Amino acid sequence: MKKTIWMAVMTAVTVALVGCSSEDSLTGNENPAEGKTSGIPFVVKDANNDATRGTAISTVSSFNMVGIQGTSNKWMDNYLFTKPNGSWVADGHANLTWPDGADTHTFYATSDNTDDVPAITDGTFVYTVPTTVRNQKDLLVAVSEDNEAGNPVTLSFKHALSSVKFKIGFDKDARGGEDDLHIKVTKITLHHIATKGTFDFANFATNPWTVDPEDAEYMDIDIELKSPVEFTPSAVDDFITLDENIDGEIYVMPHKPTPWDTDGTPGHPLKDSYIGVTCQAVEYRTKDTPTYYDLACLDEDSNEDEYDEAKEMYIDFYEGFASTDNDDWLNDKVVGMIVPTNEDWGMNVVLESILNHRNAEAAAYGTEDNVEKVFIPLEMANGFGFGKTNVINIRMDKMKYSNGKDFYAPWIPIIIPVNP
Known part of the structure; x- marks a missing residue:
């Protein structure tokens, strides 16, 4: 019998952005906020990499994310993270590092396991659900607040x-x-x-x-x-x-x-x-x-x-x-x-x-x-x-x-x- 697990919080789908520490580190460095060539890089780890379109997502294979330092410094603007070689990479920003500064960070994320995932603007996004059932997709959202630079960031996705x-x-x-x-x-x-x-x-x-x-x-x-x-x-x-x-x-x-x-x-x-x-x-x-x-x-x-x-x-x-x-x-x-x-x-x-x-x-x-x-x-x-x-x-x-x-x-x- 087919069963679909529909959870309020998908604890099994946790994406962690962690500081550089091992062979998982990305080569080269880029600070998108300061334009520097050094800094603490992001490394994304996720044991899950499979998903089926058209059903409830139980595994995240891609997600879109916005990162804000303090109240207004948007240093990560709708970056699409994927796993082209088994490791998470932000498309177009492979050498991603934390910006300088003592303010904490807030992250917003959306996922439907496609590159058409809704873009986030000023902490919001507009979405339209397809009326044709075969075209519908599960949509996930996550928010993580009060993150200090260099510390792991956990995104616990919920069904939107x-x-x-x-x-x-x-x-x-x-x-x-x-x-x-x-x-x-x-x-x-x-x-x-x-x-x-x-x-x-x-x-x-x-x-x-x-x-x-x-x-x-x-x-x-x-x-x-x-x-x-x-x-x-x-x-x-x-x-x-x-x-x-x-x-x-x-x-x-x-x-x-x-x-x-x-x-x-x-x-x-x-x-x-x-x-x-x-x-x-x-x-x-x-x-x-x-x-x-x-x-x-x-x-x-x-x-x-x-x-x-x-x-x-x-x-x-x-x-x-x-x-x-x-x-x-x-x-x-x-x-x-x-x-x-x-x-x-x-x-x-x-x-x-x-x-x-x-x-x-x-x-x-x-x-x-x-x-x-x-x-x-x-x-x-x-x-x-x-x-x-x-x-x-x-x-x-x-x-x-x-x-x-x-x-x-x-x-x-x-x-x-x-x-x-």
């Missing part, structure tokens, strides 16, 4: 972004003990997620990220599952973990999203942050299950007047958002139909026709029977935290349509006549 993992299910108790429902999920989308923010090393110990709503570049993140996940209602503790069905890590900008606000009735169009789930929702009934048409008490004995009354109730429920000019209103999943097993009942033909229409329409779009996209508000008490792994419970019992209407209120969604 938020990692996202998912569990999914249908809370059995939330809908009256429902246990006949089957849901098959093929895709998850995080909608209206901030991708751009500013990192400030001055706030490293608390919350270094600032996201400006006017410049957050809100985007959608599509997560295709490697294989469909099917489940039935269960206790929340038994929700399915999707780690094995997602290729790689999912990263987002640390921020607190504003959830889509809907009370479950029509008239709340999609906005702000929500989860989209592409799925097939089916309720199976056995041959022994009583058959009925559960809308305004319609059943196999209903007459034309009762049928017309059900139409009016449907219009009232939608408060003008729907029409019953033809029998298409029966295609709405609010109807909650169970196809009768009695072939002599007149409505059976109508209901079978509706199911055939749904399946034909789905096939035209290259999907499986009854596949559609439903939506769930993205509600997070504390938001996506700095260096945090977020496990989001996708509650399919809270599904809504794009207009904000509760997927299950007041009737059952899609019904298939006989359990195969």
Whole structure:
């Protein structure tokens, strides 16, 4: 089983800059601050030298660093350190030495194991998280303060972004003990997620990220599952973990999203942050299950007047958002139909026709029977935290349509006549 270790502080990834003492010393000397040809050189030691792009970094193979003496003397300005021959070297500054002076030193570092790592300006940097999952990279940050010249400098890297993992299910108790429902999920989308923010090393110990709503570049993140996940209602503790069905890590900008606000009735169009789930929702009934048409008490004995009354109730429920000019209103999943097993009942033909229409329409779009996209508000008490792994419970019992209407209120969604 694949496991990713996501630590608040990566103590196993420690980069030490130490004074000259042995065969690790670099030949020649250069003082970038004073222009001298002598001084105490830096030697970087790190036992780790491997990393895999697209997953959580557990080994640093390169990093970018800024060094400041006192409060303003920036003597190391975004130097990229790599290991071309097994030893750390600052690109373009192979003979690096400490500057003269008694003031202590502060170091800021960033790493994503590429040479495109964010540059640091005035103790900050701006970063944009790619919305295409395969293009995302883990980003590490470190700060080390009050360092005296010539002494070892340790950089303890932390994950700068938020990692996202998912569990999914249908809370059995939330809908009256429902246990006949089957849901098959093929895709998850995080909608209206901030991708751009500013990192400030001055706030490293608390919350270094600032996201400006006017410049957050809100985007959608599509997560295709490697294989469909099917489940039935269960206790929340038994929700399915999707780690094995997602290729790689999912990263987002640390921020607190504003959830889509809907009370479950029509008239709340999609906005702000929500989860989209592409799925097939089916309720199976056995041959022994009583058959009925559960809308305004319609059943196999209903007459034309009762049928017309059900139409009016449907219009009232939608408060003008729907029409019953033809029998298409029966295609709405609010109807909650169970196809009768009695072939002599007149409505059976109508209901079978509706199911055939749904399946034909789905096939035209290259999907499986009854596949559609439903939506769930993205509600997070504390938001996506700095260096945090977020496990989001996708509650399919809270599904809504794009207009904000509760997927299950007041009737059952899609019904298939006989359990195969």
